Amino acid sequence: MTIRFDNRVAIVTGAGTGLGRAHALGLAERGARVVINDLGAATDGSGASESAAQSVVDEIRAAGGQAMAHGADVSDPDGVADMVTQTLSQWGRIDIVVNNAGILRDKTFSNMTLDDFRRVVDVHLMGSATVTHACWPVMREQGYGRVVLTSSGSGLYGNFGQSNYGAAKAAMMGLMNVLHMEGARDNIRVNVLAPTAATRMTEALIPADALELMAPETITPGLLYLVSEDAPSRVMLGAGAGCFAQTRVYESQGITLQGDDLTPEQVAARFADITSAEDQQELTSAFDQTKKYVSNAAMARGLSLDWG
Structure with missing residues (x-):
């Protein structure tokens, strides 16, 4: 056309x-x-x-x-x-x-x-x-x-x-x-x-x-x-x-740290994992990023979240 x-x-x-x-x-x-x-x-x-x-x-x-x-x-x-x-x-x-x-x-x-x-x-x-x-x-x-x-x-x-x-x-x-x-x-x-x-x-x-x-x-x-x-x-x-x-802007899958591992030393030690392109995804809103981080943190703690 x-x-x-x-x-x-x-x-x-x-x-x-x-x-x-x-x-x-x-x-x-x-x-x-x-x-x-x-x-x-x-x-x-x-x-x-x-x-x-x-x-x-x-x-x-x-x-x-x-x-x-x-x-x-x-x-x-x-x-x-x-x-x-x-x-x-x-x-x-x-x-x-x-x-x-x-x-x-x-x-x-x-x-x-x-x-x-x-x-x-x-x-x-x-x-x-x-x-x-x-x-x-x-x-x-x-x-x-x-x-x-x-x-x-x-x-x-x-x-x-x-x-x-x-x-x-x-x-x-x-x-x-x-x-x-x-x-x-x-x-x-x-x-x-x-x-x-x-x-x-x-x-x-x-x-x-x-x-x-x-x-x-x-x-x-x-x-x-x-x-x-x-x-x-x-x-x-x-x-x-x-x-x-x-x-496009992609975000790596990244990692989740908690408890005693939530330190700058662990960020440094696992920086290759943080920056790995494997399973990276395109996010389409700021809330998508927030939801990703909170969901990953909840999952690491065995929690279940209902986003509605």
């Missing part, structure tokens, strides 16, 4: 260049009306310009699509509220939110100022939360919504010199997990995209021949599925160079 977005309205943040632009063009090509949000700042978040966003709007309109530009700073609640108001005034609904806007201020943790740490977290994490929070009531009332939060391998796996960026990107997993639960009854599906692409934020870090394989357009098909009508929810989709994979 062909994936289409006719009569859907999408907000794409950071859509003036790179990944956001590719996502916006992909949505528009398949029928969506798209809000091109871009502050027009440099990669470190400094400055502002409406030209990048308007250029993408012009490109979409020239191809026969519908688009409007908005230059809100995603971490500014007032600016985001204005964007939502204008979107509703123009098209009456908001079906899709693609949180893509971001900045880089890379330095080792010892050399990084807390202002630089805070600003990156503000844009990536608080920006995603602010935009999603402003659209959430609209989606609940409609009984329909699709939200994508953009993570990164830097957050999921780590990258030297990016403690601020990595912390913000890792937070997307936690935000997704909770919003997935809270949005389910209103048909709001929430996923994470973890892309690696050739953009102005990565061009200085990746060999030229590799960059040719990593065009943003090779990632957008995954994004389009994550915001489609039949999208999954609570999926972390890795994407790059036309490759797609799911990232």
Whole structure:
């Protein structure tokens, strides 16, 4: 079945260049009306310009699509509220939110100022939360919504010199997990995209021949599925160079200590058992972890628990 977005309205943040632009063009090509949000700042978040966003709007309109530009700073609640108001005034609904806007201020943790740490977290994490929070009531009332939060391998796996960026990107997993639960009854599906692409934020870090394989357009098909009508929810989709994979968090089966064995020495002695991948499982809520631990502890003591 062909994936289409006719009569859907999408907000794409950071859509003036790179990944956001590719996502916006992909949505528009398949029928969506798209809000091109871009502050027009440099990669470190400094400055502002409406030209990048308007250029993408012009490109979409020239191809026969519908688009409007908005230059809100995603971490500014007032600016985001204005964007939502204008979107509703123009098209009456908001079906899709693609949180893509971001900045880089890379330095080792010892050399990084807390202002630089805070600003990156503000844009990536608080920006995603602010935009999603402003659209959430609209989606609940409609009984329909699709939200994508953009993570990164830097957050999921780590990258030297990016403690601020990595912390913000890792937070997307936690935000997704909770919003997935809270949005389910209103048909709001929430996923994470973890892309690696050739953009102005990565061009200085990746060999030229590799960059040719990593065009943003090779990632957008995954994004389009994550915001489609039949999208999954609570999926972390890795994407790059036309490759797609799911990232999952597993917990080892672990061990249970009690009585005189409940010591740090026993934790050290049995650390290989604690970290063994045998019988590891994917937990889907914090309570699943609690239930596992308490059940194991009760079993070790010969107790039977009724969880209701």
